[in-house]
Amino acid sequence: MITLWQAVLIALVAVLTELDGNIFGENKMREPIVTGFLVGLILGDVTKGLVLGAQMQLMWMGATAIGPTAGLDIGTGGTVGAAVAIATGTGLESAIMFGVPVSVIMQFVNTLLMAAYSGVMLEADKAIEQLKITKLTALHWMCVLLSAIKTFVLIFMLMYLGGDLIDAIVGGLPDWVSSGLNGIAALLPCLGFALLMSIIMDGSMWPYFILGFVPAAFVGFDLNMVGMAAVAVAIALIIWQIRSEQQVVAAQTVAVADDDEWED
Template identity: 35%
Template structure:
């Protein structure tokens, strides 16, 4: 268990650093972390499936602007891990992942507050043109970010795995099945958040084109995306009229200002 706890902590650490120093390569997303957790715990396939389920739920959650969204890294890694360790399905993963993500968020906030101290230090070193010290002030917060997910994940797996598994096994079946239903409903939040970002009255027709194509014609997502590209190019480059500056008019009103979405 010690090795597994260490490795899972490391996975969470890589996940959190993705948005910090790896330029947001999407390693932080549950779709990727779930597969890695599965690999460590010897159930690759389940890890990927749970990752996909959590990705659906959290797809709309994004760290845009200065806000701190729920910590999908700690939540995703621990949720997936406990689901695999207890031998239950994705419903357990989401029941645990959602609250853990909200709790873990506060640690992320704490680090961002503490970092202000290092920023002021960096100001001082900048006055003396001390490049090395300025660089150091940049890397200490990176270590803090890493620890803010590594420590909770490591401890939760090492100390909590048995207890959580016992707890999960004590939950009645009707509740677990209900959680499965809830898990099927939750992606709607993710989709709604995406729509909040993209949707304007003028553009709404494209949402329905996608929906109807999938509902009636049973075309898969990949094919619909490619056809969407074709439709969009036709509309923007071949149909020439003023009214086609859709995004300009449409997005000004709905532009992505983080303050508008209330994560609390």
């Protein structure tokens, strides 16, 4: 059972994830590994909070908003997921069951709020044109305060007023649902890695990926022929890339020199 003050503190952690990236800069306070630790500290089980945070971090590694694609509110989702799992004495399956829907719903609420702020932006434009800095500052902090209040109220109500409902839902889960959620928990980290790699990887990065993967894969084990061959291939690819770039530069230099001769 989550107490009143625990619900308040958990809601403040969710507010912290809302403000991170907006007024605090990009400090990664919204990441599940951070919120899991903070929630574990509040609920008296830091170890479990860190473990849950790390598991959800793997799951959400690739949850990145690109262009017009809406991402997930992983800050509130990770906070709520860790809180529910610790409070009910369950594991990652409960964190996923509550964290993922909350992250989707909160992202939808955030989108509605951003749309509502479009009217405020018109007033901000007018304040800039009229050089009313005080008014512009007030509009900015008004939006920040509304966003913080929105997150605090929703998460507090869920944590404190919905505690009995959460306990009833978790306690009433049949075995096949728990097994299915455990299966999803095992697959989602793989999906997170795949999404992340599809975003950041291109052909030129593969040698460096291999050089980073091999030491991690052989920690605590002797490096065998497969690992040495992989490192050799990565080094060969890097040398080939460097020489290819040098040839391109040399060709461009010759082309520029030829153009200069024609001009003379």
